[in-house]
Amino acid sequence: MANVCQYLPYAADVPPPARRRATITDVARAAGVATSTVSRAFTRPGRVNHRTRAHVLEVAESLGYAPNPTAQALESGRSNTVALVVPDITNPYFAGVIKGAEQAVSQAGLTLVLGDSQESAAQEERLVRRLGPAVDGFVLSASRLPDEVLRRAAELNPLVLVNRASPGVPCVVADYDHGTRQIVDHLAALGHRSFVFLGGPAESWSGARRWAGLQAAAADAGLDAGRFGPFAPDRTAGAAAADAVLASGATAVVAHNDMLAIGVLSRLAERGVDVPGEISVVGFDDVFGADFCHPPLTTLAERTRDAGARAIESLLALPPDRAGRDFQARVLPTQLVVRRSTGPRPGRS
Amino acid sequence: MANVCQYLPYAADVPPPARRRATITDVARAAGVATSTVSRAFTRPGRVNHRTRAHVLEVAESLGYAPNPTAQALESGRSNTVALVVPDITNPYFAGVIKGAEQAVSQAGLTLVLGDSQESAAQEERLVRRLGPAVDGFVLSASRLPDEVLRRAAELNPLVLVNRASPGVPCVVADYDHGTRQIVDHLAALGHRSFVFLGGPAESWSGARRWAGLQAAAADAGLDAGRFGPFAPDRTAGAAAADAVLASGATAVVAHNDMLAIGVLSRLAERGVDVPGEISVVGFDDVFGADFCHPPLTTLAERTRDAGARAIESLLALPPDRAGRDFQARVLPTQLVVRRSTGPRPGRS
DNA sequence: CCTCACATGGCAAACGTTTGCCAATATTTG
DNA sequence: CAAATATTGGCAAACGTTTGCCATGTGAGG
Numbered sequence: 142m143a144n145v146c147q148y149l150p151y152a153a154d155v156p157p158p159a160r161r162r163a164t165i166t167d168v169a170r171a172a173g174v175a176t177s178t179v180s181r182a183f184t185r186p187g188r189v190n191h192r193t194r195a196h197v198l199e200v201a202e203s204l205g206y207a208p209n210p211t212a213q214a215l216e217s218g219r220s221n222t223v224a225l226v227v228p229d230i231t232n233p234y235f236a237g238v239i240k241g242a243e244q245a246v247s248q249a250g251l252t253l254v255l256g257d258s259q260e261s262a263a264q265e266e267r268l269v270r271r272l273g274p275a276v277d278g279f280v281l282s283a284s285r286l287p288d289e290v291l292r293r294a295a296e297l298n299p300l301v302l303v304n305r306a307s308p309g310v311p312c313v314v315a316d317y318d319h320g321t322r323q324i325v326d327h328l329a330a331l332g333h334r335s336f337v338f339l340g341g342p343a344e345s346w347s348g349a350r351r352w353a354g355l356q357a358a359a360a361d362a363g364l365d366a367g368r369f370g371p372f373a374p375d376r377t378a379g380a381a382a383a384d385a386v387l388a389s390g391a392t393a394v395v396a397h398n399d400m401l402a403i404g405v406l407s408r409l410a411e412r413g414v415d416v417p418g419e420i421s422v423v424g425f426d427d428v429f430g431a432d433f434c435h436p437p438l439t440t441l442a443e444r445t446r447d448a449g450a451r452a453i454e455s456l457l458a459l460p461p462d463r464a465g466r467d468f469q470a471r472v473l474p475t476q477l478v479v480r481r482s483t484g485p486r487p488g489r490s
Numbered sequence: 491m492a493n494v495c496q497y498l499p500y501a502a503d504v505p506p507p508a509r510r511r512a513t514i515t516d517v518a519r520a521a522g523v524a525t526s527t528v529s530r531a532f533t534r535p536g537r538v539n540h541r542t543r544a545h546v547l548e549v550a551e552s553l554g555y556a557p558n559p560t561a562q563a564l565e566s567g568r569s570n571t572v573a574l575v576v577p578d579i580t581n582p583y584f585a586g587v588i589k590g591a592e593q594a595v596s597q598a599g600l601t602l603v604l605g606d607s608q609e610s611a612a613q614e615e616r617l618v619r620r621l622g623p624a625v626d627g628f629v630l631s632a633s634r635l636p637d638e639v640l641r642r643a644a645e646l647n648p649l650v651l652v653n654r655a656s657p658g659v660p661c662v663v664a665d666y667d668h669g670t671r672q673i674v675d676h677l678a679a680l681g682h683r684s685f686v687f688l689g690g691p692a693e694s695w696s697g698a699r700r701w702a703g704l705q706a707a708a709a710d711a712g713l714d715a716g717r718f719g720p721f722a723p724d725r726t727a728g729a730a731a732a733d734a735v736l737a738s739g740a741t742a743v744v745a746h747n748d749m750l751a752i753g754v755l756s757r758l759a760e761r762g763v764d765v766p767g768e769i770s771v772v773g774f775d776d777v778f779g780a781d782f783c784h785p786p787l788t789t790l791a792e793r794t795r796d797a798g799a800r801a802i803e804s805l806l807a808l809p810p811d812r813a814g815r816d817f818q819a820r821v822l823p824t825q826l827v828v829r830r831s832t833g834p835r836p837g838r839s
Numbered sequence: 840c841c842t843c844a845c846a847t848g849g850c851a852a853a854c855g856t857t858t859g860c861c862a863a864t865a866t867t868t869g
Numbered sequence: 870c871a872a873a874t875a876t877t878g879g880c881a882a883a884c885g886t887t888t889g890c891c892a893t894g895t896g897a898g899g
Contacts (some may be wrong), residue, residue, distance in 0.1 A: 162622075164884095164886085166885075166886095175849045176849090178847090178848060178849075180887060181848090184887080185887095185888095188846095188847080189847070193847080193848080206622055207620070208623075209624070209884090209885055210624040211560055211884090212884070212885035212887090213886055213887075214563055214854090214886090215560050215564050215854050215884085215887095216854050216885080216886045216887045216888080217887060217888090228587060230588050230589050231586065231588075233580075233778065239604075244606075252605075252620070254603050255602060255603070256602075270556050271556070271557075271559070272601065274556055274557070274558040274560065275558070297511060408877080430782065430783075431781045433755075433779065433782075435783075513854095514855065514856065524880075525857095526858075526878075527879075529857060530877095533857080537878095539876080539877060541879085557855085560858090561855035561884090564854090564855080564856070565857045566856080566857055566858090566884085590847095598845045668888095682874050781870080798842075843898080844897085845896090847893085847894080848893085849888085849891085849893095850889105850892095852887100852890105853886100853888085854886090854887090855884105857882100857883085858882090858883085860879105860880090860881095861879090861885105862877100862880100863877085864876080864877075865874100865876070865877090867873080867875080868873070869870080869873090
């Protein structure tokens with residue numbers, strides 16, 4: 142009785158909230174077969190007579206049937222979905238990773254769920270917890286999560302890191318060792334005797350790798366390397382960074398990433414400092430815009446799209462008995478793109 | 491028998507593929523209550539004694555329990571997930587929409603699924619079909635889908651369009667009527683007598699609106715408006731576009747979007763043409779980079795983040811009995827950002 | 840003609856939740 | 870103190886699939 146009342150508004154001539162979607166049962170009934178046959182017609186083509194199959198598919202088509210991924214996921218345990226988590230979707234650096242992952246994922250017939258951790262470890266962990274049971278795997282780009290948390294997450298879900306390494310977790314990383322060496326050699330070739338590094342966020346793994354690489358390369362090349370920061374990895378932080386550089390009298394500066402470098406460039410222009418005449422500027426990433434800022438930025442390019450695609454590849458290739466395994470990091474080459482923001486040390490021919 | 495063989499590798503002392511995730515049943519058993527109580531402890535706090543609830547939550551925590559969104563979705567019919575489909579994730583214009591949508595969605599406690607249609611209507615339709623049964627709604631940004639397909643999709647899922655209008659489907663659009671008028675008035679004020687529009691993809695709704703607005707405004711202001719194209723909405727197409735402009739002898743050019751405009755700028759610089767001395771260039775969108783390209787680009791800014799956020803807002807506010815309703819388009823203001831790429835008509839004081 | 844194997848389709852039990860309904864208490868009311 | 874009413878917890882039926890197992894039919898080999 143209560144029901145009748147409760148449902149009356151719908152039962153009346155009001156149109157239903159939305160057209161009901163056809164289910165496998167509808168198709169089975171219309172085709173005169175069992176639901177199992179319909180299911181198999183879709184997922185196990187060899188398991189059903191091809192005439193029956195053709196009939197079922199035809200009926201399904203006419204009913205506009207599409208399998209419900211949720212129900213499939215629940216029963217089969219596979220959601221055909223992978224999650225990609227990045228610190229900031231708007232950062233053009235991650236746009237490449239996202240695009241690469243998206244393409245690899247959709248080529249494999251899967252769906253990508255995107256998470257934005259807003260540069261926060263807490264938010265990142267929340268995403269991983271929330272999404273975990275609903276996805277077949279994770280790609281965490283530039284993860285800020287502590288090793289321990291990553292380890293536990295990797296136990297529950299296949300997980301691949303991009304530009305972050307952590308014991309026992311597979312990862313795809315850029316070859317910063319060679320890359321930073323290229324940068325330092327380039328500066329040395331231009332006659333610079335020292336440079337300063339404008340550090341990014343303290344928890345950034347790639348930031349740490351970059352600085353470590355720069356230091357090692359500087360030692361080998363006989364250059365002095367200093368460090369300022371940490372700075373936020375975006376353009377707004379460029380002003381403070383540039384001012385610090387100017388005060389230090391450095392002739393060359395390597396920024397945590399291109400966003401910061403571009404911010405530095407703007408500030409230097411504002412203060413009438415000639416680049417590369419007075420100061421050389423190098424960035425990391427070769428993001429969109431690095432080639433048309435002023436002056437165009439010398440930067441260490443990463444194949445971010447490749448990184449995204451390779452990460453998905455690794456994820457899908459992960460063996461089921463992966464617990465406690467040791468994984469070799471997949472290292473992607475970098476490339477120094479020399480543009481106009483670097484030049485000879487001032488006062489040198 | 492066969493099974494035993496098949497499963498032997500797992501049945502042996504090899505560690506299980508992944509640690510099993512705790513389910514609501516595990517929690518119920520450990521807490522000595524029924525599964526329904528656990529469920530309600532999470533979703534219906536008032537429906538259960540707060541002491542019981544505290545106990546359940548504690549046990550759940552100690553077991554590392556997180557509700558399985560898939561199962562929740564299947565039973566309740568709500569997936570707490572919305573899908574956002576864009577033509578190209580890497581385009582910084584859409585990055586704003588994505589970010590805005592992401593924030594609105596995560597603030598509402600939902601999950602965002604991102605789809606990249608790769609500028610293809612077919613791919614877009616495939617995404618909508620595939621994702622449809624698994625999400626609570628769609629936001630389609632710059633959709634290329636025909637009205638008819640949109641109508642059907644809107645019957646099956648709540649759906650909101652961004653920068654696209656279609657009968658019977660709610661949408662969020664930029665105010666191109668005023669925006670284009672601002673552009674034309676700006677050019678007229680600088681003494682230009684005419685301009686050419688560099689058109690984008692033929693199926694682009696916003697492209698059509700932009701051109702229509704420009705024509706109307708030009709007529710009112712007494713300017714001649716010509717049109718070239720269609721061009722791809724990216725930098726690579728800028729060269730061809732710029733060459734066409736140069737051949738035409740135009741003094742001002744309005745590009746379909748900033749990406750194209752920046753491409754045009756590069757080509758003009760390459761060919762030694764002074765901007766704005768010889769030609770003025772205007773873009774649309776005010777994307778990342780428009781302020782630091784050379785010269786900085788005059789462009790019509792849209793609040794893309796707002797657009798994403800508003801779209802999600804509208805989606806969540808959609809009444810259940812939305813069939814056949816008429817929806818008012820939600821119009822977002824635009825703003826002309828005048829930078830250095832526009833100047834007086836050559837040969838004028 | 841009998842047996843055996845294989846191809847094909849159906850039955851029914853999961854998968855992990857939510858939720859309508861009812862039963863058992865605890866609390867208020869008359 | 871009885872009766873009415875809240876409050877609280879449990880039972881069991883969904884939700885739309887997949888899949889192990891069984892039943893039937895068909896053709897081949899002996």
